[in-house]
Amino acid sequence: MELGQMQKSLQDYTKSLFVEGILDSQFLQLPQLQDESNSDFVSQVVSLFFQDSDRILNDLSLSLDQKVVDFEKVDPYVHQLKGSSSSIGAQRVKNACVVFRSFCEQKNVEACHRCLQQVKQEYYLVKNRLETLFKLEQQIVASGGMISAMDLGF
């Protein structure tokens, strides 16, 4: 595939993430924080988000699997995940966390289990999409192209 086509693909792909609400405008803040001294900032912070979220989801699963669920433990995890997903613009994950927290408040174990599944689903979706996005970028760079934030509409 020639460079121009790849760049068009990247642009379309990125656009689709916004159209589907997987990402929100906060994600557009991230490239603004990238410069020559921190040329990988976006992928770094996103990787960190993945690591952090993997850990939180694991802890959440464990907490909800207890015989007696301690919501004093569960809620802070959801709060953390809501915060970090919000900070990188992972809108659907954030929204799923909002719903989750309301069920934590009600101490509704069954609903919380469903919420956890929903959060996981949204998380794996955004993770998958962002990993694809970064791969597309890498392909462009490897082919000698440049990723310009302006090209992507940032």
Add this chain to the structure above:
Amino acid sequence: MASDGGVSCLRSSEMPNVGIGGMELPPLDEVHVLAVDDSLVDRIVIERLLRITSCKVTAVDSGWRALELLGLDNEKASVELQRLKVDMIITDYCMPGMTGYELLKKIKESSSFRQVPVVIMSSENVLTRIDRCLEEGAEDFLLKPVKLADVKRLRNCLTGDVKLSNGNKRKLPEDSVTVNASLPPPPALTTLSTDSSDSSSPPLSPVEVFSSPLSSREDDDDVLTSSPEGSPTPEESPVRRQKMGSPGLD
């Protein structure tokens, strides 16, 4: 973007030279901010936001660590040289152990740091919380997720009050609003961008956002972050804007 003049990073707990005689004033790039947030992702983001606006940053993960760096963690009189010199403290509200509010109180109770502006960040737009923080002496309250425009605004206020060695006008605390024409007047705290092109545009759909060079904040669907005032301009929080007081440089 302003160039990054700081060398501190997340991993180094750097202790910049304390101006012993108090006569040295920091150059433009050396505004030093202490950032406190228990979330790793948020710490990385806030550190970057601050560094890209020419601040030196020390980022810590708890109020206790912040107090330790400030030399406020015990009752003994702190030795001058061991205290971290900061021009602003920005802290998350919800943290395990010590909340941002509690940290704020401790800072305002200290004779050495009560002049330092403290900014609170929170993902939750709770008016009573905001009021409580402002009453306790917080300079400002930012709604998360924090944006570059928010930090630029803080930075401009800080610069405005700091005497700079390169000829910038000294502003009185009352004149903390910057020269940027895009800033609407107080009292409402709004998402202000120093770029005039998006300061008053209506929220754009994702596709429009995507194809315009600058993003405009979209109203979150999250009930916790909806603006009670319901103004068309997306707002960070509808709080009365406190003037930035003179940062404690002495």
